[in-house]
Amino acid sequence: MKINAKIIASTILLCAVPLLLTACMSKGESSSDKDNVAATVAEKKPFAKYKNTVKYTVGKSIPGAPKLPKGDSYENNVYTRYIKKNLNAVSVDKFEAENGDNYDQKVAMAISTGDLPDIMAVNQSQLQQLVDNDLIQDLSSVYKTSTTKSIKKMYDSYGGRPLKQATFNGKLMALPTTQTNNLPTMLWVRKDWMDKLGLAEPKTIDDVENILEQFVTKDPGNNGAGKTIGLGLSKTVGGSYASLFQADDVMSKFNSFPRQWIKQDGKVVYGSTTPETKKALGYLQGWFKKGLIDPQMSVRDKIESILISGQCGAFFGPWWSGDYPLTDAYKNNPKADWQPYVITDKDGKVKAYTQNTAGSYFVVRKGFKHPELLAKIASLLNDKLVYKDYAYKPIVNYGLKGYDGGKPVDLLINYATATTDMHDNIMKAVNGKKDPKTLILDDYQNYKKIKAYNADPANADNNAWSGHITRDVSTGKMKDTLSKIEEVHPVFFGQTATMKQKWANLNKMEDATFLKIVTNQESVDKFDDFVKSWHKLGGDEITKEVKQEIKSQN
Amino acid sequence: MQLARTQKKQHKDSQLMYHLMMLPGMLFLLVFSFVPMAGIVMAFQNYIPAKGILGSDWVGLANFKYMFQIPDSMQILANTVIIAGWKIVFNTIVPVVFALLLNEIRVNWAKRTIQTVVYLPNFLSWVVLATVVINLFDYHGPVNTFLQTFGVKPILFMGSNDWFRPIMIGSDVWKGFGYGSIIYLAALTGIDPGLYEAAEMDGASRWSQLLHVTLPGMLPTIMMMTALNLTNILNAGFDQIFNMYNPIVYQTGDIIDTYVYRVGLLGQQYSLGTAIGLLKSLVGATLMISANEASKKFANMQIF
Numbered sequence: 069m070k071i072n073a074k075i076i077a078s079t080i081l082l083c084a085v086p087l088l089l090t091a092c093m094s095k096g097e098s099s100s101d102k103d104n105v106a107a108t109v110a111e112k113k114p115f116a117k118y119k120n121t122v123k124y125t126v127g128k129s130i131p132g133a134p135k136l137p138k139g140d141s142y143e144n145n146v147y148t149r150y151i152k153k154n155l156n157a158v159s160v161d162k163f164e165a166e167n168g169d170n171y172d173q174k175v176a177m178a179i180s181t182g183d184l185p186d187i188m189a190v191n192q193s194q195l196q197q198l199v200d201n202d203l204i205q206d207l208s209s210v211y212k213t214s215t216t217k218s219i220k221k222m223y224d225s226y227g228g229r230p231l232k233q234a235t236f237n238g239k240l241m242a243l244p245t246t247q248t249n250n251l252p253t254m255l256w257v258r259k260d261w262m263d264k265l266g267l268a269e270p271k272t273i274d275d276v277e278n279i280l281e282q283f284v285t286k287d288p289g290n291n292g293a294g295k296t297i298g299l300g301l302s303k304t305v306g307g308s309y310a311s312l313f314q315a316d317d318v319m320s321k322f323n324s325f326p327r328q329w330i331k332q333d334g335k336v337v338y339g340s341t342t343p344e345t346k347k348a349l350g351y352l353q354g355w356f357k358k359g360l361i362d363p364q365m366s367v368r369d370k371i372e373s374i375l376i377s378g379q380c381g382a383f384f385g386p387w388w389s390g391d392y393p394l395t396d397a398y399k400n401n402p403k404a405d406w407q408p409y410v411i412t413d414k415d416g417k418v419k420a421y422t423q424n425t426a427g428s429y430f431v432v433r434k435g436f437k438h439p440e441l442l443a444k445i446a447s448l449l450n451d452k453l454v455y456k457d458y459a460y461k462p463i464v465n466y467g468l469k470g471y472d473g474g475k476p477v478d479l480l481i482n483y484a485t486a487t488t489d490m491h492d493n494i495m496k497a498v499n500g501k502k503d504p505k506t507l508i509l510d511d512y513q514n515y516k517k518i519k520a521y522n523a524d525p526a527n528a529d530n531n532a533w534s535g536h537i538t539r540d541v542s543t544g545k546m547k548d549t550l551s552k553i554e555e556v557h558p559v560f561f562g563q564t565a566t567m568k569q570k571w572a573n574l575n576k577m578e579d580a581t582f583l584k585i586v587t588n589q590e591s592v593d594k595f596d597d598f599v600k601s602w603h604k605l606g607g608d609e610i611t612k613e614v615k616q617e618i619k620s621q622n
Numbered sequence: 623m624q625l626a627r628t629q630k631k632q633h634k635d636s637q638l639m640y641h642l643m644m645l646p647g648m649l650f651l652l653v654f655s656f657v658p659m660a661g662i663v664m665a666f667q668n669y670i671p672a673k674g675i676l677g678s679d680w681v682g683l684a685n686f687k688y689m690f691q692i693p694d695s696m697q698i699l700a701n702t703v704i705i706a707g708w709k710i711v712f713n714t715i716v717p718v719v720f721a722l723l724l725n726e727i728r729v730n731w732a733k734r735t736i737q738t739v740v741y742l743p744n745f746l747s748w749v750v751l752a753t754v755v756i757n758l759f760d761y762h763g764p765v766n767t768f769l770q771t772f773g774v775k776p777i778l779f780m781g782s783n784d785w786f787r788p789i790m791i792g793s794d795v796w797k798g799f800g801y802g803s804i805i806y807l808a809a810l811t812g813i814d815p816g817l818y819e820a821a822e823m824d825g826a827s828r829w830s831q832l833l834h835v836t837l838p839g840m841l842p843t844i845m846m847m848t849a850l851n852l853t854n855i856l857n858a859g860f861d862q863i864f865n866m867y868n869p870i871v872y873q874t875g876d877i878i879d880t881y882v883y884r885v886g887l888l889g890q891q892y893s894l895g896t897a898i899g900l901l902k903s904l905v906g907a908t909l910m911i912s913a914n915e916a917s918k919k920f921a922n923m924q925i926f
Contacts, residue, residue, distance in 0.1 A: 180674070201670070295762065303868055364761050366870045367780040369753065572885040573693060576876070579869035587781070589870060605693050 127188030145474035214443035244426030250310035309423035324348035390537035491543035564613035570606030721806035740800025752865035813839035849913035
């Protein structure tokens with residue numbers, strides 16, 4: 069009897085294993101393949117409507133909190149209906165997942181089972197994987213036939229960089245989302261504290277140093293002796309493009325561009341290992357020793373909290389810092405007068421590194437009969453909807469009510485100068501030089517906020533203030549600085565084979581070294597040891613590979 | 623003979639229902655614990671998701687070799703074993719002592735209240751507790767304020783390689799000792815009261831009763847729990863450390879799991895992750911089997 073049970077159990081086990089394995093491996097044809105027939109030449113035009121309804125499956129990334137009207141779903145909402153009406157194409161969600169890690173996991177799963185949706189968004193390394201395994205289609209010809217002139221102009225406004233990132237062996241394998249220019253980042257500082265101490269507006273890092281010193285010694289915010297924090301700084305110190313709490317605006321003054329692959333004197337180097345970065349870290353250490361930087365930066369969990377509570381007087385951040393996190397700071401204390409200032413070199417220039425202009429990549433599964441559909445949807449949503457149908461009622465109302473996340477293919481394409489264009493458009497409307505009704509929706513809302521702020525600045529609520537400080541003030545300063553920026557273009561953003569194995573470890577060393585030097589736990593000279601080990605433990609190999617990849621790209 | 627057979631049949635009938643009830647659990651175990659073991663082969667492959675398990679190339683022990691070539695592997699291993707080891711030690715001693723002390727309380731309501739209060743932290747996740755701990759050891763937090771009254775300069779506890787491990791071990795014990803003591807309290811109630819009566823008759827003091835009746839009575843349970851805990855020697859507590867560490871304390875606080883997390887997240891290295899996981903399981907299983915043998919020999923108690 070006992071033996072029998074064992075036999076049964078092991079039989080079940082043996083049967084189950086291959087069953088499950090095959091279930092994982094099966095590459096079933098997508099249902100959309102059967103009904104769909106290839107498009108005619110006329111149908112390939114950007115805004116042409118298909119004769120027969122085209123069904124396509126998508127991998128849908130959704131926002132954290134669902135914000136759809138009652139009765140709508142991600143498969144049936146104002147955007148899907150707009151696409152159906154214009155193109156006669158209907159989406160089916162192959163999977164839905166919250167954007168971020170969850171979505172990435174779903175994509176990884178889809179790639180691992182080979183069961184891909186017809187259209188989905190992937191990141192750089194996933195794109196590389198899909199190309200290597202020949203799972204997606206070449207989009208070169210549909211890009212020509214099925215995107216509008218404006219879309220092509222938008223991509224061209226980056227000097228061709230985003231498309232180059234998506235091109236492999238001369239073939240365009242994906243349509244990338246574009247990342248508009250967000251340079252330069254600015255020093256956001258408590259103007260009310262500066263006024264109280266009679267300090268002038270900062271222009272150079274020496275001015276910044278002086279302001280921070282006055283802040284921490286004279287405690288203008290009445291936080292109690294020794295409790296006022298000068299500069300809020302991220303644990304990573306620097307190297308994240310246009311992000312909050314980086315020290316890049318200080319480091320670039322020393323020609324240090326940490327965590328970027330840059331060309332220096334004709335040679336490709338990793339910015340974190342240059343002598344310039346050593347100098348920059350040493351300089352920041354000087355600030356830390358004087359108490360100008362948050363003494364608890366190495367363990368600070370949320371820098372936002374010390375800004376909102378009024379303990380901290382300054383930080384570096386991009387133009388949108390007025391929306392986040394400062395809206396909450398203003399809400400908490402409307403007298404906290406945060407103002408942005410561009411910090412320049414002695415000669416008035418601003419050096420800054422640019423980013424990877426491609427964000428995520430939209431790909432089309434190999435075997436899907438309508439590769440042009442992706443280009444058509446991109447044109448519809450980023451050209452027709454924005455520039456012709458901006459007054460289309462259902463979508464306008466949808467936005468006004470705060471609904472979000474309905475687009476089945478959320479492929480955002482915009483001009484490189486989109487941020488300063490936005491500033492121009494809104495301010496023209498505010499100054500009566502443009503009909504506010506011609507503003508696109510988001511701009512119109514901010515136009516109203518600025519109007520409300522200007523009517524009564526003293527009593528403006530936090531929404532009106534954030535509209536004013538970002539769309540009027542900080543983006544205005546960005547625009548004024550455009551001609552003074554010296555851009556440094558990083559030469560590589562991808563991942564090489566050796567990086568896969570050794571990068572995590574090099575990264576760990578890099579993070580620890582930066583943080584330890586800045587917080588004065590290690591002397592600046594330890595930087596040389598770091599550089600030595602960095603080269604020895606894989607850095608040399610990786611640099612070689614990066615050089616090779618750059619060569620093959622050109 | 624006939625009688626025995628009927629009895630056996632009756633026995634079988636009555637057991638059938640119980641076996642049926644066990645079936646879902648067994649199936650669950652089969653599907654979620656045994657079938658995925660097939661994935662172990664990934665550790666010996668250069669696993670590429672698109673190619674699948676059947677299509678990926680075999681690389682033999684290359685992943686394991688690489689694992690030991692990671693420059694920091696010794697440091698990470700040491701961090702893991704030190705943190706996990708001390709956690710096992712204190713997570714055994716503290717609950718036992720606590721159970722003994724609680725057992726001496728004769729006021730029932732006080733006993734119950736204390737029990738409930740010390741259980742509580744166990745039900746909070748580390749995401750929440752990490753914030754509590756970080757605030758407690760803040761520059762201007764209660765601990766530093768207290769120390770300042772004695773003229774001690776504020777210490778950056780969470781950014782100090784001297785303090786990080788003690789804080790991790792201490793906060794873990796604080797979180798878990800109340801819950802951990804439940805099983806020892808149960809063991810205490812299992813000790814025959816007759817033994818205490820007899821000891822009292824023989825003139826044993828409370829202290830000798832503790833040493834000669836209570837502790838020997840609890841020993842099998844303690845041995846078994848230790849044996850079970852030993853499987854965790856390479857689990858230093860990912861969610862706790864991940865929520866509290868920072869680059870400065872990598873030196874003393876980076877453990878296998880946090881390292882694998884970073885490597886996995888950055889490099890999508892499924893094979894390396896599987897290899898490390900497999901090695902962890904092997905070490906854990908070996909330790910548990912040897913601890914089981916030991917407790918069989920010394921305490922005459924075994925898990926399997």
